[in-house]
Amino acid sequence: MTNLQAVMFDWAGTVVDFGSFAPTTIFVEAFKREYDFDISLEEARVPMGLGKWDHIKAVGELPEVDARWQAKFGQPMQKEDIDKIYQTFMPLQVKKVAEHADLIPGAKEVIDGLRQHNIKIGSCTGYPRIVLDALLPAAKANGYSPDCAVATDDLKAGGRPAPYMLLQNMIELAVDDVKACVKVDDSLPGITEGLNAGMWTVALLLSGNEAGLTLQEFEAADEATLAAARIKAQDVFAHSGAHYQVDTIADLPDVLADIELRLSKGDRP
Structure with missing residues (x-):
């Protein structure tokens, strides 16, 4: 060549x-740990490839996720919510990434x-x-x-x-x-x-x-x-x-x- x-x-x-699987499974875990909120592995996969803060934001904007979030919390996901999930996500990801x-x-x-x-x-x-x-x-x-x-x-x-x-x-x-x-x-x-x-x-x-x-x-x-x-x-x-x-x-x-x-x-x- x-x-x-x-x-x-x-x-x-x-x-x-x-x-x-390293990023997707940790997204599911971070949502659950921070807000006791369930997202599926399939939902976590949808915005894959974006930076991880933007990825969390994009998951929250999925129509089905947004509907469940508003039903539970009374409003769409806010910036501070994304920040909290990201802060939970990061140490989990650092800890787990080498395993993948x-x-x-x-x-x-x-x-x-x-x-x-x-x-x-x-x-x-x-x-x-x-x-x-x-x-x-x-x-x-x-x-x-x-x-x-x-x-x-x-x-x-x-x-x-x-x-x-x-x-x-x-x-x-x-x-x-x-x-x-x-x-x-x-x-x-x-x-x-x-x-x-x-x-x-x-x-x-x-x-x-x-x-x-x-x-x-x-x-x-x-x-x-x-x-x-x-x-x-x-x-x-x-x-x-x-x-x-x-x-x-x-x-x-x-x-x-x-x-x-x-x-x-x-x-x-």
């Missing part, structure tokens, strides 16, 4: 934490292949820096250490779906061409982030938030089960503008080979 310069990865559901640092099958092989081609490895996340700093050494111990890692609160300009975290990756990695970069993510805000940055985008269907499968469920599933999960995720990404949709990071090499071919022909994202 001579045209690609960098691949930028999301974290949970993309490279580590099959099914993206196992690499998704195929990730190490893909990363090693990129390094063999001198392609730089960037990363960004909806996690704030305090959580990312807990995840980085756990992921490194499992064999993954990107060349750059930007957290959602590192930049004053803000996080997803804006492109700033990806552009900061480019600066730190000394990458000079956005069309020579690929963003890989399992969430809609992450794909939009990549498009806003002018990069190629690859949506992951089965390893992340939208399918919501555990690794054990994925490995034990028959083709009908996987097809149903794939369709569920495809429905979410149908109008996302993602250039490619594949099951997991293990399928990335064929995508990158196609992007390399298209770049050699003068195509742009």
Whole structure:
């Protein structure tokens, strides 16, 4: 590969934490602990990819959640409510994130292949820096250490779906061409982030938030089960503008080979 310069990865559901369970289960627990208020795992998943304060706000604005909240508290969720849930969420997330640092099958092989081609490895996340700093050494111990890692609160300009975290990756990695970069993510805000940055985008269907499968469920599933999960995720990404949709990071090499071919022909994202 001579045209690609960098691949930028999301974290949970993309490279580590099959099914993206570290953040979603903690959201459910934080709502319960702070307000004795129940949200489902499915509701917690809806805004995945946003910064975590914005994620809590977005969950509270879901019509079904808002209706239950107002029925219980007599008014919509307020800023101070979001702050309290976030303050409960953060220490729980820091404590638990390292427990969800196992690499998704195929990730190490893909990363090693990129390094063999001198392609730089960037990363960004909806996690704030305090959580990312807990995840980085756990992921490194499992064999993954990107060349750059930007957290959602590192930049004053803000996080997803804006492109700033990806552009900061480019600066730190000394990458000079956005069309020579690929963003890989399992969430809609992450794909939009990549498009806003002018990069190629690859949506992951089965390893992340939208399918919501555990690794054990994925490995034990028959083709009908996987097809149903794939369709569920495809429905979410149908109008996302993602250039490619594949099951997991293990399928990335064929995508990158196609992007390399298209770049050699003068195509742009």
